[in-house]
Amino acid sequence: MSSTCIIVDGLNLFTRHFIANPSTNENGESVGGTVGTLGAICRLAEKFSPDRMIVVWESGGSPRKRQIYPEYKSSRRPQKLNRYYGDDIPSTVQNRNDQINTLISILSELPVIQIYVPDCEADDVIGYICKYKLEGWRKVIVSSDKDFYQLLNKETIIYSPTWKKFVSFKEVREKFSISAENFCLAKSICGDSSDNIPGIKGAGFKTVAKRFPFLESRNFFLISDIITECTRQIESGSKVKVFKTIIENENVIRRNWKLINLDTNNLSAYQIERILNSIDTFEPTRNKMSILRILKNKSIKNLDIDRFFLAIKMLG
16 A cells, blocks of 8 residues: 555544643633644654545534434533633633634645535545545544444554554454454444444343354354344244344344444435545645644644644645
8 A cells, every 4th residue: 555544533533632631822721622633633644654634524413314313412412621720610612612613724724634524424424435535545544433443454444542542453353352344233233322322232242242253253244144143043042132132123233234334325425526526626735824823813832833744744
């Protein structure tokens, strides 16, 4: 593979730093989300010397997924700053939005592709890019979202801001006893409480790995294979309750698959066209003076712009 692309789940990476990074500007306002995200991008660029960098931003959610399951992500709550300010507690939402706007403005002055697709989730956009647009590239996905595990292969690895390390299909198999190829299937059975996706009662990852050991294989399996195995186990006299529960709730697994699987199923032709257009028509820029003006306007001094420009010198 001759080319490398870093693909950043923008809101995911920003949120990690927004919550935990204590950096403030000269006015005492929180800027940890902006400074921390840029610092992370800089370090990744230094490590990989990428030919391309793409930051994908989350839109207002996916109407298609809400049609499949109206309660999808309905339990989400706004993230709060994980710090103490005494009696002077800042407006979390206002500060968060201001930091994101600052970050977007700075990245717009750099050779970094930013993609925002209305009515679409960032993970669906990233999934499409990895599978269909950058096939043959070395890809580094920056996100703590486990949904991306299904994209892992010889071309694609993940950097987890939560684990603070890189994740390959080897690490996923060692941690879950389930291969990356079958992670989407396993998650469709287990569900995802963070996205308010209910799974099969009594079927966590450990149970799924134990009852369906073939999911550790690099071979790709289908929901029908799971149902067939459950039927075989019951006919063989197994009293394990989860086999019967899975058969009775096959529709739940199929619904979850539609929500979790990263492919074209949750993208319209217009959205795909917008993704491709954002990449194909991108014209890189390197406007250091504009960035310095943004930083001055926001009273941010704890950012090494010279180091950042040196790190992204290969981007085009």
